Amino acid sequence: MNLKQLISHCKEYGFIFQSSEIYDGLAAVYDYGPLGIELKNNIKQYWWKSMVQMHQNIVGIDSSIFMHPKTWEASGHVDAFNDPLIDNKDSKKRYRADQLIESYVGKIEAKSQKDIDKASAKFGDAFDEVQFRSTNNRIIDRQTKIDYALNAMNKFLASEDMEGLKNLIEELEIACPESGSRNWTEVRQFNLMFSTQLGNISGEESKLYLRPETAQGIFVNFLNVQKSSRQKIPFGIAQIGKAFRNEIVARQFIFRMREFEQMEMQFFVRPGEEMKWYEYWKESRMKWHKALGTPEDHLNFHNHENLAHYANAAVDIEFKFPFGFRELEGIHSRTDFDLLSHQELSGKKLQYFDPELNENYVPYVVETSIGCDRMFLSQMSMALQEETVPDANGKESTRVVAKLHPALAPVKAAVLPLVKNKEELVNAASDVYNKLKKDFICQYDEKDAIGRRYRRQDAIGTPFSITIDFETLENNTVTIRERDSMDQQRIPIEQLNKRISEVTSINNIL
Numbered sequence: 001m002n003l004k005q006l007i008s009h010c011k012e013y014g015f016i017f018q019s020s021e022i023y024d025g026l027a028a029v030y031d032y033g034p035l036g037i038e039l040k041n042n043i044k045q046y047w048w049k050s051m052v053q054m055h056q057n058i059v060g061i062d063s064s065i066f067m068h069p070k071t072w073e074a075s076g077h078v079d080a081f082n083d084p085l086i087d088n089k090d091s092k093k094r095y096r097a098d099q100l101i102e103s104y105v106g107k108i109e110a111k112s113q114k115d116i117d118k119a120s121a122k123f124g125d126a127f128d129e130v131q132f133r134s135t136n137n138r139i140i141d142r143q144t145k146i147d148y149a150l151n152a153m154n155k156f157l158a159s160e161d162m163e164g165l166k167n168l169i170e171e172l173e174i175a176c177p178e179s180g181s182r183n184w185t186e187v188r189q190f191n192l193m194f195s196t197q198l199g200n201i202s203g204e205e206s207k208l209y210l211r212p213e214t215a216q217g218i219f220v221n222f223l224n225v226q227k228s229s230r231q232k233i234p235f236g237i238a239q240i241g242k243a244f245r246n247e248i249v250a251r252q253f254i255f256r257m258r259e260f261e262q263m264e265m266q267f268f269v270r271p272g273e274e275m276k277w278y279e280y281w282k283e284s285r286m287k288w289h290k291a292l293g294t295p296e297d298h299l300n301f302h303n304h305e306n307l308a309h310y311a312n313a314a315v316d317i318e319f320k321f322p323f324g325f326r327e328l329e330g331i332h333s334r335t336d337f338d339l340l341s342h343q344e345l346s347g348k349k350l351q352y353f354d355p356e357l358n359e360n361y362v363p364y365v366v367e368t369s370i371g372c373d374r375m376f377l378s379q380m381s382m383a384l385q386e387e388t389v390p391d392a393n394g395k396e397s398t399r400v401v402a403k404l405h406p407a408l409a410p411v412k413a414a415v416l417p418l419v420k421n422k423e424e425l426v427n428a429a430s431d432v433y434n435k436l437k438k439d440f441i442c443q444y445d446e447k448d449a450i451g452r453r454y455r456r457q458d459a460i461g462t463p464f465s466i467t468i469d470f471e472t473l474e475n476n477t478v479t480i481r482e483r484d485s486m487d488q489q490r491i492p493i494e495q496l497n498k499r500i501s502e503v504t505s506i507n508n509i510l
C-alpha cells in the first residue's frame with residue numbers, strides 16, 4: 001500500500017485523524033483514534049517492558065514538558081537547534097536546504113537503481129551489483145555527482161555556512177518541486193523550539209519552551225533518580241513523553257510532526273566505557289525491532305557523518321518507509337556534554353561517586369531515542385496489505401489485511417454470533433465476550449454477514465475471530481479463525497484464553 005492509501009485506511013478505521021479537521025486541520029499535528037491509541041499504547045508497553053521491566057538497572061520517570069529556560073541554554077538548543085531554511089519566491093513554499101539537496105541526490109540514486117534492477121533482471125543469479133556499480137560508466141558518473149553534492153553539503157552544514165548552501169543549491173540547479181522555478185531566497189537558520197510565556201510576566205525573563213526532546217528532563221533529574229533508587233553506574237533512566245518541534249517542512253503524515261512522542265533512555269556509564277555501551281545498545285535496539293518480525297531488508301544502520309555538538313558517535317536505525325529508508329531511532333554517545341553544561345550553568349554538582357574506583361566523576365551517557373509515532377507508521381506500513389483470497393463461495397476476492405504483530409494489534413479477538421436474530425446465540429456470544437474482555441481488548445460484532453465481519457477484523461489487524469454457532473450451544477466449542485492464514489479450528493471455550501494469550505502476549509517477544 002502506498003502512503004495515501006495508508007492515510008485513508010488510518011482515518012476510515014479510526015487509527016489516526018488530522019487534528020482539528022473541522023477547521024481544515026492543523027499542519028503536521030495528528031490525533032489518535034480509538035484503535036490508534038490501542039496500537040500506540042502497545043508500542044509503548046513493548047518499549048517500556050523491554051527497557052524498564054526487563055532491566056534491573058533501568059528505571060523510569062515522567063518529567064514535565066515545561067522546564068526552567070536555562071535548561072535549553074545548557075543543552076545548546078537555544079543556540080544550535082536550527083534548521084537551514086530556504087523559500088522559493090514563486091511558489092512561496094519553504095524547504096529545508098539540506099532536504100532539497102538530499103532529494104536531488106535521491107533522484108540521481110533512483111536512476112542508478114533502475115539501471116541496476118534492469119541489469120539484475122537480465123543477468124539473473126550471475127549479476128554482481130558491486131562490480132556493476134564500479135564498472136558501469138553512467139553509474140560511476142552519477143556517483144561522482146552524488147559524492148560531490150553530499151560532501152559539499154556536509155561541509156557547509158558543519159561550518160554553518162548558509163551562503164555556501166545557497167550557492168550549492170544554485171550550482172546543482174535544484175528547482176522548487178512545486179513551481180519548478182529556481183528563484184530562491186537566502187538560506188536562514190530557524191530555531192525549532194516553540195516558546196510561550198510563564199504567567200502574566202512578559203519579556204525574555206519569562207520565556208518558556210515546549211521541550212524539543214525528553215532527554216533533558218532525565219539529565220536534570222540524574223542525581224535525584226540515582227540517589228532515590230540507589231542505582232550504581234552503569235544504569236539508565238527511561239522516559240516516554242511528548243516533544244515539540246516547529247518543523248519547517250512537515251510532510252509524510254506522522255513521520256514528521258510538530259507535536260510527537262519520544263521514547264528515550266539515557267544510560268549513564270564510566271568515562272571511557274561509552275563506546276562499549278554504545279555498541280551494546282546499538283545491537284540491543286536492533287534486536288528489539290527484529291523481535292517484532294521486521295524483515296532484515298527493512299532495517300539499516302546509518303552512521304552519522306555530521307555529529308551533533310554533544311556527540312562523539314551516533315547511528316540511526318533506519319526503516320524502509322513507503323517513501324524510502326529514513327531514521328526511526330537514534331543511538332547517540334552524548335559524552336558528558338549535557339551533565340557538564342547543567343553543572344556549569346546551575347552551579348550544582350552532577351557527579352557520581354564510584355565506590356569501586358573510589359572516585360567522583362561526571363558520567364558519560366549513551367542515549368537510545370525512538371519516536372513512538374514513527375514506530376507506529378513503520379508497523380502500519382509494513383502490516384497493511386491487499387490480498388487475493390477465496391471468499392465464502394470459493395470465488396476470488398480481495399481483502400485488506402493489517403498483519404500487525406499480534407502483540408501490537410489493537411484488538412486481540414472479535415466475538416461474533418453466527419446470526420443476530422437467535423437469542424441463544426447472542427447470549428452465548430455475550431458470555432464469551434464478557435469472559436475474554438477482562439484479559440484482552442475484544443470487540444463484539446453481530447452486524448452483517450459473517451464474511452463481512454471477518455473482513456472488518458482483518459482490516460484492523462485482529463489476530464483472532466471467534467464465531468459462536470449452533471454447535472456451541474450443544475458442546476461449548478467455538479470456531480477460532482486466525483487472521484493471516486484464515487484457518488479455522490474448533491476449540492472448547494475454556495481454551496480460548498490460553499490460545500489468545502499464547503499468541504498475543506508481549507512477553508513472547510521480550
Ligand code: ATP
Pocket residue numbers: 213245247254255256257258260261262327328329330369370371372373374
Ligand atoms: P530527523 O533527522 O528526521 O529530523 P532527528 O535526528 O532530529 O530526526 P532526534 O533528535 O534524534 O531526531 O530524535 C529522536 C527520534 O525522535 C527520531 O529518531 C524520531 O523517531 C523521533 N522524531 C524526531 N523528530 C520527529 C518529528 N518531527 N516527528 C515525529 N518523530 C520525530
